[in-house]
Amino acid sequence: xxxxxxxxxxxxxxxxAKDIRDALRDRFIVIVTLFLALAALTALVTGxxxxxxxxxxxxxxxxxxxxxxxxxxxxxxxxxxxxxxxRGAIEQTEIIGAAIAILIGYRVAASERxxxxxxxxxxxxxxRCQFVxxxxxxxxxxxxxxxxxxxxxxxxxxxxxxGIGLGAGDLLRIAIVWVAAVGYMASFFLVSFILSLHIVxxxxxxxxxxxxxxxxxxxxxxxxxxxxxxxxxxxxxxxERVVKDIRRKTRKQHSAEEKIRIVLExxxxxxxxxxxxxxxxxxxxxxxxxxxxxxxxxxKRLAGDTARQATSPEVKDLRAEAAALKEAVADLTLENRLxxxxxxxxxxxxx
Amino acid sequence: MDGPILSIDRLxxxxxxxxxxxxxxxxxxxxxxxxxxxxxxxGKTTTIQMLTTLSRPASGTARVQxxxxxxxxxxxxRRIGYVPENxxxxxxxxxxxxxxxxxxxxxxxxxxxxxxxxxTVMAGLTLRAMARxxxxxxxxDV
Numbered sequence: 001x002x003x004x005x006x007x008x009x010x011x012x013x014x015x016x017a018k019d020i021r022d023a024l025r026d027r028f029i030v031i032v033t034l035f036l037a038l039a040a041l042t043a044l045v046t047g048x049x050x051x052x053x054x055x056x057x058x059x060x061x062x063x064x065x066x067x068x069x070x071x072x073x074x075x076x077x078x079x080x081x082x083x084x085x086x087r088g089a090i091e092q093t094e095i096i097g098a099a100i101a102i103l104i105g106y107r108v109a110a111s112e113r114x115x116x117x118x119x120x121x122x123x124x125x126x127x128r129c130q131f132v133x134x135x136x137x138x139x140x141x142x143x144x145x146x147x148x149x150x151x152x153x154x155x156x157x158x159x160x161x162x163g164i165g166l167g168a169g170d171l172l173r174i175a176i177v178w179v180a181a182v183g184y185m186a187s188f189f190l191v192s193f194i195l196s197l198h199i200v201x202x203x204x205x206x207x208x209x210x211x212x213x214x215x216x217x218x219x220x221x222x223x224x225x226x227x228x229x230x231x232x233x234x235x236x237x238x239x240e241r242v243v244k245d246i247r248r249k250t251r252k253q254h255s256a257e258e259k260i261r262i263v264l265e266x267x268x269x270x271x272x273x274x275x276x277x278x279x280x281x282x283x284x285x286x287x288x289x290x291x292x293x294x295x296x297x298x299x300k301r302l303a304g305d306t307a308r309q310a311t312s313p314e315v316k317d318l319r320a321e322a323a324a325l326k327e328a329v330a331d332l333t334l335e336n337r338l339x340x341x342x343x344x345x346x347x348x349x350x351x
Numbered sequence: 352m353d354g355p356i357l358s359i360d361r362l363x364x365x366x367x368x369x370x371x372x373x374x375x376x377x378x379x380x381x382x383x384x385x386x387x388x389x390x391x392x393x394g395k396t397t398t399i400q401m402l403t404t405l406s407r408p409a410s411g412t413a414r415v416q417x418x419x420x421x422x423x424x425x426x427x428x429r430r431i432g433y434v435p436e437n438x439x440x441x442x443x444x445x446x447x448x449x450x451x452x453x454x455x456x457x458x459x460x461x462x463x464x465x466x467x468x469x470x471t472v473m474a475g476l477t478l479r480a481m482a483r484x485x486x487x488x489x490x491x492d493v
Binding site: 022111124 | 403404405425426428429431433434435436437438439440441443444452453455456457458
């Protein structure tokens with residue numbers, strides 16, 4: 001029995017775990033919670049200021065009445081319930097929380113968009129309701145955790161700001177508020193999530209309704225979106241293609257001689273490259289590519305020539321001849337020296 | 352198992368007035384490698400979507416290993432592996448985590464992690480599996 005239950009909840013758990021990890025990994029939930037906390041604390045501080053003003057007004061009125069010799073019972077004393085202070089903060093939390101819930105609902109559904117993962121998941125042996133339950137568990141769990149953090153922060157702040165300790169009853173009330181707020185936010189989350197998911201799955205209908213069948217701006221959201229976009233590309237760009245074809249066919253073909261002439265004119269530098277290109281009716285980029293090719297080709301050719309010259313048979317012969325002559329010079333020098341030595345007879349080098 | 356592994360019987364799909372697949376009947380035997388060809392709009396994807404239980408046929412039926420696609424979709428899903436066109440896995444997870452996620456969903460019996468590791472090694476993916484993945488058209492970029 002427990003095996004059966006495990007088998008039924010396992011896909012829900014797997015899907016929920018993935019979404020929660022995603023939300024923690026990109027710090028989305030952290031940022032959202034901080035934002036919520038900031039809004040709530042702002043409301044709390046303004047509430048505290050308002051309460052302080054109330055107290056000051058009450059004290060002033062009381063003093064006036066007493067000075068006039070009247071009883072202070074006529075005016076109502078402001079309430080000092082610490083949770084009253086929190087009311088504004090909680091209202092704020094719920095309004096912003098609802099917006100955040102819608103955002104999370106959309107995000108959870110959108111994470112499956114345009115990537116065919118929904119198809120992969122729906123061909124696994126899991127039920128549609130398990131998939132939805134997993135996603136919902138993750139979303140609502142994240143919301144509940146975020147809200148718990150915010151409420152805890154509020155309670156702690158209140159404890160120190162108001163100076164009036166929170167009793168067990170107060171904490172219980174906060175817990176009830178937490179449950180109610182989670183339920184409230186969860187309803188927004190579910191509406192947003194199911195609507196978004198529905199849009200993902202029935203994009204074809206949407207496209208038809210919006211007249212975007214052949215790939216409107218929402219086409220990428222479709223299960224078939226990628227495919228449709230691919231198909232529609234040649235269709236939507238028919239006009240562009242015709243223009244391209246015309247351009248291609250009417251394009252002037254430049255002969256090699258013309259190219260050399262234009263490049264040389266450019267190199268002469270008598271007029272600017274821009275002016276030259278305008279006159280010749282070519283793009284400057286084309287001129288520069290020609291010029292580059294021209295110079296590269298020339299360089300290559302010239303480098304090849306020197307290499308070829310250096311290995312030509314004539315050069316080889318001349319080199320051999322030069323080597324022979326050098327040897328002859330060396331021989332003669334040596335001979336000359338020997339003769340000189342024998343003539344002087346002292347063998348010294350100092351002449 | 353006796354008989355064809357896939358048996359399609361007058362499978363039909365309609366979108367409004369348009370009949371996308373019209374009474375398709377055929378059998379595919381066990382061990383057979385079957386190429387399913389057709390021009391654009393021939394109804395290939397529509398047929399595959401019905402066979403993979405992604406959509407319900409307007410009429411007719413099909414059996415995958417003897418399991419009816421309409422009445423027994425869970426058993427059909429347990430027996431098929433389907434990789435759709437243009438699939439992009441989750442780019443928030445590494446390749447390994449993607450494999451783990453889908454392996455767990457498909458009911459791979461533990462130890463899932465070891466099996467995934469073995470598969471990545473087999474595919475020469477070990478180094479890449481560590482990095483966050485990005486799927487491009489039909490290929491894997493890391």
